[in-house]
Amino acid sequence: MSEATPLLEMRSISKRFDATQALDDVGLVLRAGEVHALLGENGAGKSTLIKIMTGIHPPDSGEILLDGKPVTLRSSADAQRVGIAAIYQEPMIFPDLNVAENIFIGHQNRGPIVNWGAMARDAERILGDLDIQLDVRTPARGLTLAAQQAVEVAKALSLQVRVLIMDEPTAALSAHEVAQLFKRVDKLKRQGVAILFISHRLDEVFQIADRVTVFRDGRHISTRPRAEVTPEGAIRDMVGRKMEDFFHRSERAFGDVLLRVDGLGRAGAFTGVSFEVKRGEVLGFAGLVGARRTDVGLALFGVAPADAGTITLAGQTVTIGSPQSAMSHGIAYVSEDRRQLGLSLPQSITANVTLATLKRYLSRLGLIKPVAEQATAAEFREKLSIRAASLEHPVGQLSGGNQQKVMLAKWLNLQPQVLILDEPTRGIDVGAKAEVHHIVDQLAQQGLAIILISSDLPEVLAMSDRVLVMREGRQVGIFEHGVATQEAVMTAAVGVA
Amino acid sequence: METLRRVLRPEQIRELSLALIIFVAVAFFSTQIENYLSGRFFVRVSTSVAITIVLATAQTLVILTRNIDLSIGSIVGVAAYVTGQVLGANPELSPLAAITVALIIGAGLGLINGLLVAYGRVPAIIVTLGTLAIYRTWLIDYAGAKTITADSLPQWLVDLPRLNLFSSGELDIRGLFVLAVVIAVLIQLALNYLPWGRRLYAIGSNPEAARMAGLPAPRLVVSAYAICGALAGLAGFMFLARFGTITVTAGQGLELQAVAAAVVGGVSTAGGSGTLLGALLGAVLIDTLNQSLTRMPGVSEFWRDALLGLLILVAVATDYVLMQRLRRLWIVDQLKARAAPTPAPEEHHAP
Amino acid sequence: MRLSLKSLRSWEGLLLVILIAVVALNIALSPVYLGVGNFINLFQLSIEKIIVALIMAFVIINGEIDLSVASVMGFAACVVAVVHENNALPFAAAVALALVVGALAGLVQGYFVAHMGLPSLAVTLAGLIGFRGMARMLVEDRSIGDFPEWFNALGQKPLLGPIPLALLIFVGMAVIAVIVLQSAAFGRYVTVIGNNADVARYSGIDVKRVKLSLFVLSGLVAALAGVLLAARLGAVRASTGEGFELDIITMVLLGGVSIFGGSGSLVGVGLSILIILNMRNGLGLANVEANTQTGIIGALLILSVLVPNLVNGLRRARVGRAGHT
Missing domain, CATH: 3.40.50.300 (P-loop containing nucleotide triphosphate hydrolases)
Known part of the structure; x- marks a missing residue:
């Protein structure tokens, strides 16, 4: 040219x-x-x-x-x-x-x-x-x-x-x-x-x-x-500075099996999904868009409940019919779409952080205790280094990475046992991405069972202890960390021999 | 199956079922009311439905752009009154000139609505709730308790509602009814085949995408309101011809009837979807029920509105549930079609 | 200049300025304006509307609309009247029945909106026509009056000092409404749902229940307002309360509540109520006809959104030009 x-x-x-x-x-x-x-x-x-x-x-x-x-x-x-x-x-x-x-x-x-x-x-x-x-x-x-x-x-x-x-x-x-x-x-x-x-x-x-x-x-x-x-x-x-490693992942010790799923399915979406996640383990979900990974997450969280299979939590079979019941079992789901499904954009950081747990902040008269609420938000601002001038700032004005952290804070405040992360780093910048990876690693270390759904293949491979691959609503394999190479996972996901 | 699916979209199924409901309703009433299936009854319904069709058409244009016009009842009143007054003062005025007066009044008032919505960026429901009151207030002040009466109007106008385009035996096809249907058909053709019409659908379907695509959304919205107003003006003229006597409350409540006809006809209040055929069928259904119920033995005329409200609710509910089911069915079908092995793409375009 | 622009940006500030101007004008123009009697009267004439405006604010903040309120008011009033006419129940029971009927009306509409997901504009439009129709079925073209003395007295005579019952109810409800919207979980849920119902659902909030309870409350409050209206007027027709929905919605929207839901404050709604009432009162004292008052309110409704839009537009244009040079 x-x-x-x-x-x-x-x-x-x-x-x-x-x-x-x-x-x-x-x-x-x-x-x-x-x-x-x-x-x-x-x-x-x-x-x-x-x-x-x-x-x-x-x-x-x-x-x-x-x-x-x-x-x-x-x-x-x-x-x-x-x-x-x-x-x-x-x-x-x-x-x-x-x-x-x-x-x-x-x-x-x-x-x-x-x-x-x-x-x-x-x-x-x-x-x-x-x-x-x-x-x-x-x-x-x-x-x-x-x-x-x-x-x-x-x-x-x-x-x-x-x-x-x-x-x-x-x-x-x-x-x-x-x-x-x-x-x-x-x-x-x-x-x-x-x-x-x-x-x-x-x-x-x-x-x-x-x-x-x-x-x-x-x-x-x-x-x-x-x-x-x-x-x-x-x-x-x-x-403007040097970036340490991208995918922060420390050695972790697993606990006993926390979540067990057998033959889970929902008509028209997915069938025959079976896996288990231990405390302190990150189970990655890989697959092409349309592989219906998000639908599995939504079934576990009760937004679109499963109509087949069983879910066992710490040895107890549970039925999850709504987000409320999932939350009462300590299951949290961090949505892939933070602007449409995750955050109430015009409202403050504080209101968003306590949104899923508001009942904890009510006084005997049923009114919200503003001081307690703000204390929680401030605590998470510190812990997750959310960068914002004020906690009363509308979430919609924050950068994508900070919004992602507010969403994480909202669900961590539930103190869940099972954390489902759906595309947690989509559309956020390199720096924020590394921070999110760091947080995920820390949470696993604290003993949470984490399901990580991601289309970013290097991310899902590096962060997960095992990788479950889905194709067109079916589970096509589970790979151990190390065995799960880009080629192996892609081959399974695309479905060519 | 493939061609059937292509020809019969969920939207068409909706219109067919609406036609079916009208048919069933007529069949039912014919067993309940004596002399129901007579030419005279058809004439009665067609005379009243003519105005509703024009207003439903007007309302649909605006609803397609994801807006609404609650002021058209007031526009009908103003246009009917002022046109009647002009004709009373100048009886020699030609019919065409009289219609033009009504159209211009309506278009002007519609234009005000459109400018406020499109360029003032005031939500449509606020603007037209406001102008609903303002236009009516102006009319009441202007009229000063004087009523337009039929004897002040020229004879051709008084005779107009009974003007037949075609008649055989008892069955008369009224000119105004034909005019209303022709208008609905012409505007639907414009919606289907003029870039203007397609863009009305586009800006209602996804305003953000329309902006990105460089569509002149404000101008399109203004045009929709102006035409809506002009049609309401025409409806005002038809109202004047039909009733002859025009008080300051003329046309009150017609805006609700127009919205009801459009909604029953499947025009989505979220914009971007719906047809004038649907709105026309909605208008026919509402007026048929209105006229039939008043003649039904054992049903007091005071029941009419209660049943009308129920009808709208049922129509909206079944329509909504049905459409969701159908759409899901259609989409699943498409997915299956895509999942099925397809011929290699290269076959389509040999070098 | 900067100061005035800033206060314009705060909607409540602008409303306050308008209110002061209206009150000042009224004081200047009418000698009878400043009197307890006139003040009570000013509220009393629209008391039913402003009671319903409180719950309407919640409905609109929730992202919905209830066009049926005036029809439910009329329907409830007619229920009271017809039960009384036929001596079917003690009068107090008739009132209770009317309230239940109003709540049921809200329940039905709320079911269609919350559980079936239909647009509230369409559902409550059907309600507007349908419930008025039911009122007509009950009362036809009669006018029913002759209520018990105590009932009429409650509607027309002062109860506490110079203050009538309806005004006490309004003040009590206003206090509760402010507290609920600002610091109860329900109020926060209403706002979040109005912003984005999906976000609320994905946060474990029972969206359907919140919406349903709002519509039930809306029906209940409308019915209460209808009963109060019957008491004040002393007689009921099928058309009682017709067209009130416009005034009620105007009060809420002029108060700065977004028609798209998710934002709005009751302070704004309170100020807008005061502006409208004082304006109507002042115009009435100045012998302006009720009809013209309606037109002025309509214009006010449009201007309330148009003016800030134009001011913002001008400001942006000025900033843009400043940037160029």
Whole structure:
């Protein structure tokens, strides 16, 4: 590719929101046909940059050059017109419209009358080019997350995109689906599309990127060709200090079997899941997205109770029909979706920490004792090093990592025996991730039985004492730590011999 | 099975079952009420349902965008009254001009609602609860206890409700009824085949995604409210023609009937889903029950509202439960179809 | 400038400013405004609405709405009247029956909302039509009065000093409501559910029970208000209380409770009630018709959300421009 004129250049961009300087005089150059990775912790300014590139926010200062000529982007329609599109971690799908319409809805120039036949054909052609098999006439409601993501890629492509921004597109995808996505990215790259790729997963970045840029605290730190970047160097640039080991795991002694599950199943979700977890043990759950690992967690927590099999807790057979009954048995479930299922975002840290255990803070008159409540929150702020100006701060304003810790605090306050962690490090930055791993290790040492559901394969392998692998609602194997290699687990999860 | 599933989506099954319910209701009433299945009864229902259809259409447009318009009853009142007054003062005015007056009044009031919702970013229920009161208050102040009476209106208008487009024996097809159905059909076509219509569905289905896709949501919302208002204005004109006598309370409560028709017809208050065929069927069902119950022996006319409330509740509940079941069935079906071995993708696009 | 913007940002602050302005205007314009009698009267004329507004605030903070309250009020009043007319039960028992009927009305609607997951807008719209219909079935087009002397007296005469029963009930309920919302577990659950019902469910909160009890309470309180209305008016028709739901919802929303649920304070609702009552009172003293008052309240409802939106918009635009230079 020619070095002469970059396809897109962002020059000395600054942007301020109230008190925070989100971007401070940053630059970024995208060349045609390159995959450019953008790294940075949460709050480094990546999302702000994307929003400026896609016309959602105007920059306070600086300019955007396309083919060397300055452009002004006032709306996402403007950005689309010049060929800039973005796909996000949460697919932006219209559930009531069908797949073909979802792809073409933003188009301004498909004629005055909708030609459903032509639209379906065009959609099939684009999906075909990407090797995606979907009925373009089905409503998008009910598509899997991966399928929705695929529709998003097709949508971006249908716009004759020149610059494609991918904001954590793999966060919710399984390894197999990530591989498919990367094939599509490769295809786009060969067509001369410039791709800005944002991910917290360094292994992916090193697999796919041509150049790597790091932001920290709203500033540009470095841009280098991939060959000159090491994972250690990238992390140093991101966090501004050296990072010790990623997956903290100490030697642990197991107690007796605490949780035993035999032939657990729920119609339409999963069947025949059997395992046991000892006190002080971490049992990992691996599998592709759609393997129904979360459903097992929800059955144990009573949100979607099992209809087959038995659950034995410390030798006693128990029936779990609701979250309340699970909690009374000392089972806690930390959801994968902290914004939608885990935290009441507009409310304070204190209110969230005591939400599941509020009955403990009631006076004889049935009123909440604010002092006791705040003391608990303060204790967890200390223990888990939650960084917040005040405990009365709304949780929604915290960073992802700190939100994750508040959610952990809420469930640890229950003093559970069994802790189910569903994707505990999804979408949080490297530093916070290491802290969460450290906490998990400590909890296991204290004798909790932990179930760790994670799509981050290196994480689940390193943190778990044993790894249970699921595929399409079935348990396909349990691997001991050490035997559980990336290859062995993937083979079981994908289901190829 | 595959083609059946494609042709018959849960939404269509809903409309079919609604039609079935209407059929069953009519069959039931025909055994209870003498001379029920007569041309005269059809005429009676069709005359009253014409206004409900227009209002249900208006309401649906707004509900599709995840909003609501509770002020249309007041708009009907204002449009009916003012148009009646204009016609009383200028009897030589042509029918087309009179309709235009009603449409413009309605569109103007709808536009105010739309601007407040879309650009003032005030929730629709607040705006239209407010304008429900404001428009009515204005009308009461303006009218000053004077009533529009039929003898002040030109003869063509008084005769309009009895204008038949087509008649055979006892069965008359009223012009206003046909007008209402034609409007619903035309707007549904626009919703299906104009980019404008598809975008109304899109912004109701997922407002955030619509913003990301660069759809001009505020303008679309304003257009939905303006057209909704214009249709309410038209309904006001039809109201004027039908009753001749217009007091300041004209049209009061019609907003609830319109919401009820849309909801019974399966238009989701969460936006993005529903059709005008459904709303039309909802309007027909409600008016059929209304008109039938008043004539049913042993049923006091005072029972009407109680039964209507029950009907809405039952319709919403069964509809909701049914739709959830059906959708789940459909999705499971799709998953199975996907899990089944599929031909290699390469076959689809030879080099 | 900075100060005024900041106080605008706090909704209660703005309401307080408006209230002071309305009261000052009333004092300036009307000599009879400042009198105990007028104050009691000011509350008394809308006492049933403001009682229901308290529970409505909880329902809306919970993320739901109850459009049926005015119809339940009318229905309960008609139950009392019809039982009395037929001498079927002692009068006190008739009142108790009306309260039970109101709670049942709430239970039915609450079941559909909480257990079947139907939108409350649709369910209570059906309730609005249906319960008014039931009132009509009971009373048809009659007007029933001739209640026992003690009942009418409770509704019309002062009970404690100059204060009538209904006002005492309102004050008592207001105190309880403030305490429950701010420092009882139930209040916290109501708010969390209003923010995000899934989060509440995943935290082991019995969402269905909270929602169901809210609707039962809403029906019960509405029925109580209906009985008080019957006592105050001394006669009941099928249309008693018709249209009250608009005023009640306006009081709650003007008080800063979010129509989407999850946030709102009873201090705001209290201030908005005072503003509306004083405004109506002042307008009434100034011989403005009731109809016009309704229009003004409608405008106030819209402005209450529009003005802060516009102020925020302007502020953002100014900050944006400042950043450019």
